[in-house]
Amino acid sequence: MFDIKNLSMIYDMDTDEKMYALKGLDVKFPDRGLIGIIGPSGSGKSTLMYCLSTLKKPTDGSVVYNGTELTTITDVKREQLRRREFGFVFQKHYLVPYMSAFDNVMVAAVTNDAATREKAKYYLEQLGLRDREIGKRPTKLSGGQCQRASIARAMINDPKVVFADEPTASLDHQNAFNVMRILKEYSATRLVLVVTHDRSILGEADRIIEMWDGEISRDGGAL
Amino acid sequence: MKSNLSAWNYVKNNRRSVGTMISALALSFAVIYVVHVLLMTSVEGFKPMLLEYPKKVGFFNISEKTLEKSKVKGAEDADLKEKMKALLTKLRAKEGVKDVTWAQVLQARYQAVIGQWSEEFPLYTETEEIVRYLEHTGAKLIRGRLPESEGEVVISSMVLRNQKLDIGDWFMKDQFGETFRIVGEVESDCMVSAGMPNHYYNTGMYYVVMYNEDNGNLRAFLREQGVELDAADTVYDLPAHREHFREDCELLIANVVNAISAVVLVFVAVTILIAYVSFLRNRVNEFCLYASIGYRRMEVYGMMMREMFIIFGISLFFGVVIAVPVSFLLKELILDPAGILAVAWYPEQIAKLTATLLLILGVLQIPVLVSIRRIKTIDRLED
Numbered sequence A: 001m002f003d004i005k006n007l008s009m010i011y012d013m014d015t016d017e018k019m020y021a022l023k024g025l026d027v028k029f030p031d032r033g034l035i036g037i038i039g040p041s042g043s044g045k046s047t048l049m050y051c052l053s054t055l056k057k058p059t060d061g062s063v064v065y066n067g068t069e070l071t072t073i074t075d076v077k078r079e080q081l082r083r084r085e086f087g088f089v090f091q092k093h094y095l096v097p098y099m100s101a102f103d104n105v106m107v108a109a110v111t112n113d114a115a116t117r118e119k120a121k122y123y124l125e126q127l128g129l130r131d132r133e134i135g136k137r138p139t140k141l142s143g144g145q146c147q148r149a150s151i152a153r154a155m156i157n158d159p160k161v162v163f164a165d166e167p168t169a170s171l172d173h174q175n176a177f178n179v180m181r182i183l184k185e186y187s188a189t190r191l192v193l194v195v196t197h198d199r200s201i202l203g204e205a206d207r208i209i210e211m212w213d214g215e216i217s218r219d220g221g222a223l
Numbered sequence B: 001m002k003s004n005l006s007a008w009n010y011v012k013n014n015r016r017s018v019g020t021m022i023s024a025l026a027l028s029f030a031v032i033y034v035v036h037v038l039l040m041t042s043v044e045g046f047k048p049m050l051l052e053y054p055k056k057v058g059f060f061n062i063s064e065k066t067l068e069k070s071k072v073k074g075a076e077d078a079d080l081k082e083k084m085k086a087l088l089t090k091l092r093a094k095e096g097v098k099d100v101t102w103a104q105v106l107q108a109r110y111q112a113v114i115g116q117w118s119e120e121f122p123l124y125t126e127t128e129e130i131v132r133y134l135e136h137t138g139a140k141l142i143r144g145r146l147p148e149s150e151g152e153v154v155i156s157s158m159v160l161r162n163q164k165l166d167i168g169d170w171f172m173k174d175q176f177g178e179t180f181r182i183v184g185e186v187e188s189d190c191m192v193s194a195g196m197p198n199h200y201y202n203t204g205m206y207y208v209v210m211y212n213e214d215n216g217n218l219r220a221f222l223r224e225q226g227v228e229l230d231a232a233d234t235v236y237d238l239p240a241h242r243e244h245f246r247e248d249c250e251l252l253i254a255n256v257v258n259a260i261s262a263v264v265l266v267f268v269a270v271t272i273l274i275a276y277v278s279f280l281r282n283r284v285n286e287f288c289l290y291a292s293i294g295y296r297r298m299e300v301y302g303m304m305m306r307e308m309f310i311i312f313g314i315s316l317f318f319g320v321v322i323a324v325p326v327s328f329l330l331k332e333l334i335l336d337p338a339g340i341l342a343v344a345w346y347p348e349q350i351a352k353l354t355a356t357l358l359l360i361l362g363v364l365q366i367p368v369l370v371s372i373r374r375i376k377t378i379d380r381l382e383d
Helices: A045-052 A075-084 A101-106 A114-126 A143-155 A173-186 B007-013 B015-039 B041-056 B064-069 B080-093 B127-137 B157-162 B218-224 B238-282 B284-292 B297-335 B347-363 B365-373 B378-382
Strands: A002-011 A019-029 A033-038 A060-065 A086-089 A161-165 A191-196 A207-212 A215-220 B057-061 B097-111 B116-123 B140-144 B152-156 B181-187 B205-211 B234-236
Touching: A002 A045, A019 A045, A019 A060, A019 A215, A033 A045, A045 A060, A045 A161, A045 A191, A075 A086, A086 A143, A101 A114, A101 A143, A114 A143, A143 A161, A143 A173, A161 A173, A173 A191, B007 B015, B007 B297, B015 B041, B015 B238, B015 B297, B015 B347, B041 B057, B041 B097, B041 B116, B041 B127, B041 B205, B041 B238, B057 B127, B057 B218, B064 B080, B080 B097, B080 B205, B097 B127, B097 B152, B097 B157, B116 B205, B127 B205, B152 B157, B157 B181, B218 B234, B218 B238, B234 B238, B238 B284, B238 B347, B238 B365, B284 B297, B284 B365, B284 B378, B297 B347, B297 B365, B347 B365
Parallel strands: A033 A191, A033 A207, A086 A161, A161 A191, B152 B181
Antiparallel strands: A002 A019, A002 A060, A207 A215, B057 B205, B057 B234, B097 B116, B097 B205, B140 B181
């Protein structure tokens, strides 16, 4: 699905002290499976995820997604990809504060029919939100519930790839494993990339990539 | 691909802030409209006196000095009395003139919210002349009786209410003491009054010209007849009244209304602009989220526009719903009983205010467009 070659990302390009977030990465990702990208803060794992998801444009190198070179496509195509084929879970939940959890999921949907609404409800319930919590606004939900709603939002269009940046950061142990179980189920037919520094949640990962200082230090199977 | 960026989401889920904005806009709309209705009483009230009454009656008074120096056609070398008679004869022969009489003249004062006007009315020595005059002007006695002896007057209902007078009261007591008494009330579209002179005061002898049609240019007639008018002469005719109406009522009031509206609207626009910029700042993360999950900027802009149209549409609706009934109540409960002519329904003012609201909407595009341009994706927020 993803074929990444010589991928580099340099911050502060115009200054003398260039900061390499990614240094010539070469890696491939399949169409399905749960892949964990692990590493300490500043290792470049989030930057890699942003480059793959078109949110960031790399300084150099190539990202080919299903035969399409993502570094050179137009903004419109980039937006279409993010809308139709990618799902996002960010470090913070970024729920719209004035909308209910349900509306926050639906806002990302590409359709608004009954089936989609049912699906939004199903995902929210699967992620542990009870019926009465689905209609509540983020301010009335716990941090964990908000994060779970943001995961449902990421999955509502059945994207081919889910990018999850620290998806369990604000969850307790039990909820974290529930979320990972859902993502694992989802990865049976789709690709799920989970960026984290918490090794314990990657027990069921199909593959783990360890990053250090902008480079892949280890690319192997599950823990 | 359907956009699920619904404008209703923001409107229905932010009732307090949206309600504040709608209230501010609707109340501003209503205040400007009601102020307009109030100020326009000065136009509406003077309209019958300045535009309708002079179509039926004109007055002029020429000084002896003017008559002496004037070469009145057909009576160039005649004495004053003959010159006056010659003018009277020619006026009576003039096309469209029904009758011309001599009479003393009083003035009935009408006070609007801003400004006042005094309308001339004749004092005849015979009741029959009063009857003829009232018939000509379309006035009807609705209460009391016609003047029968000196110093008695019948006054139009509107002036009675306006000046808080009634039958039995002394008319213009401040000027003439207890010498003109109101004996009747007449209903008239152009606030017509009439009466009889008294022997205490000579209020001045005027030609009273009753027209059959709208041709009351007395100044032109007098010029044609060789009368050279000067500042001491008084001519109340249709062109002079029209000019007064245009300059002293329409333009003046229009300027006052426009100035007040402009001040209020600028204040409202600035307030809303500041409030709106604050709303937008609070929504930065939301816009970034939309951009990150693949919404185009134009879709976000479209949502903002729909939100604004909903807010402005509701404001406009409530503005009209508040302004018009309040104006009608104001008219029925305060202005009419006070004898102040008012109109509560000004569709052109509604249209003007709607256009102004749209202009404010246009101004609000600036912060919206700036916000849209500044939309980032979430990765940049997290860097």
